[in-house]
Amino acid sequence: MPQQRKPPGAADPATPQGCSNFRLRQADRVVSRFYDNHLLPRTGLKTSQYSLLSHIAALAPVQPAVLAQHMGLEPSTLTRNLQPLIAQGWVLMGPGADARSRLLSLTAEGLAKRNEAKRAWKAAQLGFNERIGAERVAQLHALLEDCMRLMGPDPAQDEALARTASSAAPGRKPSRGAPAAASSSPSPSPSPSPSPSPSPSLSPSPSAAPRPARNPGELDV
Structure with missing residues (x-):
């Protein structure tokens, strides 16, 4: 039997059509809306806020730059x-290794809110699996993991993380041309107090909750 030829101008199903970035952003909006419809009415949290609480719970105490890298966020977006x-x-933003660094952790109230939202997130996840099909969801996860691996890391985020780790190293002197420290004293105090927070809401007043055991599967949100 002779091989059938495609009609002129017919699209090849194996050839991507349209903008991949646009399609991914469309899918992100649709899926985020589905999850938010489960979380917002029950907990008052968006999915992105639940994800942030979950990452802090698993990584705490964690520097903001490290948290941003784990979540694939720009530092300004994380802030x-x-x-x-x-x-x-x-969320508690407390002092870090020196006066310039900060560490994030959950308060007892934050951990309770995260656990409350986890039940709503679970219902959303099961609903998504039922709507799409568990096997197809697993294939989607594998495909997305492959895409992120093939695209490679973000050099800008790696550089920002390296700068943060370097600046937090004990005894490190400021590099030439670096901005001067806020204090005008000739030598640092033996016990420096934390530098002012970016806003009044960053003042570390509540106590941090105990760190729960890390479950990598919960960091997919």
Whole structure:
């Protein structure tokens, strides 16, 4: 039997059509709306806020730059997303190894809110699996993992993380041309106090909750 030829102008099903970035952003909006419809009415949290609480719970105490790298966020985006969680008293931004560094952890109230939202997230996850099909969801996860691996790491985020780790190293002197420290004293105090927070809501007042055991599967949110 002679091989059938495709009609002129017919699209090849194996050839991508359209903009991949646009399609991924469309899918992100649709899926985020599905999850938010489960979380918002029950917990008052968006999926992105639950994800942030879950990552802090697993990694705490964690530097903001390290958290941003784990979540694939720009530092400015992370700072903006943290503000309402700190204002609610769910996230504690405390002092780090020196006066310039900070560490994030959950308060007891934050851990309780995260556990409350986890039940709603679970219902959303099961609903998504039922709507799409568990096998296809597993294939989707594998495909996305392959895509991220093939695209490679973000050099800008790696550089920012390296700068943060370097600046937090004990005894490190500022590099030439670096901005001067806020203090004008000729030598650092033996016990420096934490530098002022970016906003009043960053003041570390509540106590941090105990760190739960890390479950890597919960960091997919």
